[in-house]
Amino acid sequence: MRVIAGNQLGSGVVIEGGIVLTNEHVVRGHGSVTIATPSGKQYTGTVVSQDAGQDLAAIRITSKLPHYSFDQFRDATENETAKLVGYEGGQWLREIRGIIHGPTQARMERQHQRGMSGSPCFAGGYFVGLHTGDSGNMAYIVPASRCLRFIRRLLGYPEGVLVPIQRPAPTSQPHGHADYATKAELEQLRNQIAELVQITKMLQGQLDILREAGGGQPGPPGNIGPQGIRGPAGPPGVVTVVLVEDGKETRRVPGVASGSNVVVTVNEKAKGGN
Numbered sequence: 104m105r106v107i108a109g110n111q112l113g114s115g116v117v118i119e120g121g122i123v124l125t126n127e128h129v130v131r132g133h134g135s136v137t138i139a140t141p142s143g144k145q146y147t148g149t150v151v152s153q154d155a156g157q158d159l160a161a162i163r164i165t166s167k168l169p170h171y172s173f174d175q176f177r178d179a180t181e182n183e184t185a186k187l188v189g190y191e192g193g194q195w196l197r198e199i200r201g202i203i204h205g206p207t208q209a210r211m212e213r214q215h216q217r218g219m220s221g222s223p224c225f226a227g228g229y230f231v232g233l234h235t236g237d238s239g240n241m242a243y244i245v246p247a248s249r250c251l252r253f254i255r256r257l258l259g260y261p262e263g264v265l266v267p268i269q270r271p272a273p274t275s276q277p278h279g280h281a282d283y284a285t286k287a288e289l290e291q292l293r294n295q296i297a298e299l300v301q302i303t304k305m306l307q308g309q310l311d312i313l314r315e316a317g318g319g320q321p322g323p324p325g326n327i328g329p330q331g332i333r334g335p336a337g338p339p340g341v342v343t344v345v346l347v348e349d350g351k352e353t354r355r356v357p358g359v360a361s362g363s364n365v366v367v368t369v370n371e372k373a374k375g376g377n
Contacts, residue, residue: 105139105190106130106162106221114189115162116223116230117170120258123162124250125221126235127153130160138164141196152257157245158235159253171223171230173255176247179203179224179231187211187234187242189222201242207232209242 106113106125113129115138123138130136130150138146148162179185183203191197199219201211209224214237222234224244232244 105218107137107139108133112190112218113221114219114223114234115221116233117164117168118230118254119170119172120254121164121167122151122254122257123148123164124223124233124254125160125162126233127155127158127160129221130162131155136162138162140168152253154253157249157253159233159245159250161254161257173251175228175230176251177229177231178206178246178248179209179226179244181205183226183231185209185224185226185231187219187222187224189219189234192216192218199242201240203231204241206246207244209244211237211240211242214240 104115104117104123106115106123106129108130109132111129111131111133113125115123115125115129117123130153134150136148136150138148140146146164146166146168148164150160151163152161154160181203185201185203187197187199187201187209189197191199197219199211199213201209203226204210219234220236223230224232224234224242230247230250232246233250234242235245236243
């Protein structure tokens with residue numbers, strides 16, 4: 104995308120959430136800018152967030168345009184082939200190729216003209232950063248991970264948390280790369296944590312029962328005999344109860360033993376009875 108802010112010209116990339124990501128210095132001093140597509144269509148955008156320290160700015164547009172999703176973000180790796188895609192001279196869409204040289208730099212095949220600030224940098228089919236400046240043919244980029252944090256805070260994603268995950272690389276890449284979880288993946292992780300919390304509470308409750316019964320140290324495990332589930336005859340303790348159906352183990356549940364009695368707490372239906 105071409106970004107026009109008064110006399111200031113730059114480039115940008117559309118990402119999910121109706122946001123165009125560009126450099127802060129491109130839109131500095133402007134609250135409203137023009138976004139132009141490669142086909143020549145123009146849209147009005149509102150600058151909604153700026154970070155001068157990282158040279159990042161977010162422009163909100165109401166029109167639905169093709170965009171990059173968060174799972175297409177990752178940081179580049181050393182010596183990876185990359186390309187900048189932007190409006191060189193503020194008018195012509197250009198691709199300039201180069202090689203990644205460190206986490207925030209890429210050595211390009213040639214020096215470029217004004218208008219490439221805010222150009223997305225791609226490698227292996229992924230968005231790996233945003234061009235922010237250059238020295239000769241050395242281009243400086245803001246890594247994708249920093250761009251992602253900036254945007255997700257703006258969009259109010261859960262606590263702004265980014266969870267590193269490993270995804271398989273596309274066929275053009277010889278190896279995988281660290282990436283970041285999507286909103287759905289974060290929700291799944293949150294549900295798993297909630298399950299673990301419930302299990303921990305259940306076990307804590309059983310320990311409390313043990314303490315109230317005057318138990319000291321956990322006793323030996325329970326066992327299964329011809330008469331069914333039996334507990335140890337010793338002092339109260341935490342045991343593992345094995346549920347059997349047709350001679351096969353179907354489930355193991357924690358229990359609290361006191362004398363010859365076993366108290367079992369089951370949160371869901373189990374085969375073979377309680």
